[in-house]
Amino acid sequence: xxxxxxxxxxxxxxxxxxxxxxxxxxxxxxxxxxxxxxxxxxxxxxxxxxxxxxxxxxxxxxxxxxxxxxxxxxxxxxxxxxxxxxxxxxxxxxxxxxxxxxxxxxxxxxxxxxxxxxxxxxxxxxxxxxxxxxxxxxxxxxxxxxxxxxxxxxxxxxxxxxxxxxxxxxxxxxxxxxxxxxxxxxxxxxxxxxxxxxxxxxxxxxxxxxxxxxxxxxxxxxxx
Numbered sequence: 397x398x399x400x401x402x403x404x405x406x407x408x409x410x411x412x413x414x415x416x417x418x419x420x421x422x423x424x425x426x427x428x429x430x431x432x433x434x435x436x437x438x439x440x441x442x443x444x445x446x447x448x449x450x451x452x453x454x455x456x457x458x459x460x461x462x463x464x465x466x467x468x469x470x471x472x473x474x475x476x477x478x479x480x481x482x483x484x485x486x487x488x489x490x491x492x493x494x495x496x497x498x499x500x501x502x503x504x505x506x507x508x509x510x511x512x513x514x515x516x517x518x519x520x521x522x523x524x525x526x527x528x529x530x531x532x533x534x535x536x537x538x539x540x541x542x543x544x545x546x547x548x549x550x551x552x553x554x555x556x557x558x559x560x561x562x563x564x565x566x567x568x569x570x571x572x573x574x575x576x577x578x579x580x581x582x583x584x585x586x587x588x589x590x591x592x593x594x595x596x597x598x599x600x601x602x603x604x605x606x607x608x609x610x611x612x613x614x615x616x617x618x619x620x
Contacts, residue, residue: 397455412499412510414518425502425584429497430538433574434490437534438558443483448480494558500572502585505592507543511559518555519570523592525549530561530569531582539578541585542569 408612411431420424435441440586453471460467493513507526518593533539542561545551553560553568559568575581 398500401593411503412518413416413508414520417503418505421503423503424588425581427500427575427577427581428451428498429500429572431491431495432577433489433534433538433576434558435479435487437538438574439491440486441491444487445480448476448483452476474540481601490532498559500575502588504588507570507572509559509572512538514522517555519551519559522544522560523589526589529585529589531578531583533578534574537579538574538576539582540574541572541578543571544569 410423413423417423455472455476459472462525490513494511496510497513497516500513501510506523507521509521511517511519514580521543522549525545527544529544530542531539540561545567547567551568551570553559553565556568559571559573561571572578572581
């Protein structure tokens with residue numbers, strides 16, 4: 397799979413693509429992860445904020461129970477607040493960097509993922525290498541799309557992070573993470589894969605969602 401990974405994209409003929417698309421290949425969609433969703437759902441900023449709030453409350457209660465002066469209690473709370481501010485600021489900065497350095501592209505032939513906060517690279521995923529995709533919702537419209545590759549295709553989980561499905565170390569699944577319009581993107585991708593396979597006499601896979609009893613789009617299954 398190394399031949400599909402390109403490490404430099406400073407000079408792009410088209411944004412998000414490592415080269416000019418072949419004749420007949422059309423860009424269907426381009427987008428980025430939302431920094432707010434990255435911070436909230438991927439980096440768990442709400443949990444971290446809640447943790448520091450609990451620590452602050454504990455420091456106040458413990459200070460009163462131990463008979464500490466009000467100044468000492470306020471100092472402890474101020475230290476915790478400063479630590480929380482630094483950590484939350486770093487999380488927000490990283491989430492912003494993920495959004496600004498990432499560009500996902502779906503064409504009629506492939507998925508292209510350009511990403512990398514520290515080391516920039518582009519991952520090229522032709523539809524012929526894709527075994528299936530899974531959509532996981534964060535809310536009504538937001539979510540992520542995981543891409544399962546055929547068994548012979550191998551990628552590094554660490555290189556792909558955070559654009560990878562969690563805890564799939566043996567068979568990493570590249571993922572379009574934290575999309576504000578994930579369901580719309582999944583429908584576009586399903587239609588593109590279906591048309592690609594139909595044009596090559598391949599039948600698109602339709603999976604019945606047992607929870608609702610309705611058919612999901614071709615090649616799209618519900619993720620846990």
